Amino acid sequence: MTRLPVVALTDCADPNALARQSARIATLFGATPTVLPLGGPDPEGAAALTLLDLLRSTDLIGGPTQPVVVLVNIAPRDGHWPNGVPFCYFRHGDHLVISTLNHRVLAPLVTYLGLTEVQVTDVREVLEAAAAGWAELAPAEVEEMVRTQFRSLWYVPLLARWLADGRPVPARPTAVREPAPQEVRVAVVDNFGNCKLDRPAADLPGYDGAEGLSVHSRREGRTVRVRCYDRLPDVPFGEPGITVGSSGIGFAELVVRGGSAADLFGLRQGDQVFHLTS
The missing domain is CATH 3.40.50.10790 (S-adenosyl-l-methionine hydroxide adenosyltransferase, N-terminal)
Structure with a gap:
């Protein structure tokens, strides 16, 4: 055997x-x-x-x-x-x-x-x-x-x-069929509190722009503008950012450098972060 x-x-x-x-x-x-x-x-x-x-x-x-x-x-x-x-x-x-x-x-x-x-x-x-x-x-x-x-x-x-x-x-x-959900959700919250999303960063409309993206904060009950960065080390210490993470094929992560994005935004696995419009 x-x-x-x-x-x-x-x-x-x-x-x-x-x-x-x-x-x-x-x-x-x-x-x-x-x-x-x-x-x-x-x-x-x-x-x-x-x-x-x-x-x-x-x-x-x-x-x-x-x-x-x-x-x-x-x-x-x-x-x-x-x-x-x-x-x-x-x-x-x-x-x-x-x-x-x-x-x-x-x-x-x-x-x-x-x-x-x-x-x-x-x-x-x-x-x-x-x-x-x-x-x-x-x-x-x-x-x-x-x-x-x-x-x-x-x-x-x-x-x-x-x-x-x-x-x-x-x-x-x-x-095998390929569902096409419009929601971008938290797939995994890692042990650092980084929120691994279920979509590549490049697929998020406005990811390459200077204005950042609007993230839904469950903790505050409103959307919060978050800047986008290429990598986690590029995010200013103590601030939130959306980066190209370590998962998938360039999948996005919502992070707080030196902190927990999950805690800051009140997010957990399965929560919607963005809604993509067609």
Whole structure:
């Protein structure tokens, strides 16, 4: 069995869930995974930026890379699916990504990494194919995993292992759509209080202008004019600024040099900062 590093992003973030997922993934892959809990008021937005950043971090290597397995479990908040949204997979170079079919989470990969389609799986179809072909699974065990609500524990690690091993997993190609929201929101608030936005700085109308941009301050209940800068070191100490941050493809960050933009503006993950007009 080939040992592969596994990174998992999940909104099943309580210690009990994280412990069970870590143990199951380690059992299947022979190495302790990195399991990153994504909670907060907007886990979909945080997952979208984090997944883009994770895959981007495998670039600029200057040579061959080792394959990484990435698991994403962020269900859409629409209540549409009777037993949860299906899981899909795709490859980014040599890296394998398995994710809930969440178009908002996958949208940045469409825009910035050229993702066009994913392979969508059906839990029962995959488990029955495995039981008939390569896995020692009794019918009662298949039925237990089909019916469970915790598919990110019981199904996804198996799917990942089988795909990594080159098993003929049945799946259907499905196009990934690219939502075009007009709102620019806080995707992640980092440990410094910098607000990582979900759009490149160059896409913000007026970013290159001298007058700056109007930022909605939840703390003050009004808009505040904030100047734009190329980098964080260019922002005067103690003042707010909008810069090209470290995430995405030149994504914008709202910062306060030496302070917390989240505290100054009363912002948290998922809050709207700008509205783009067409």
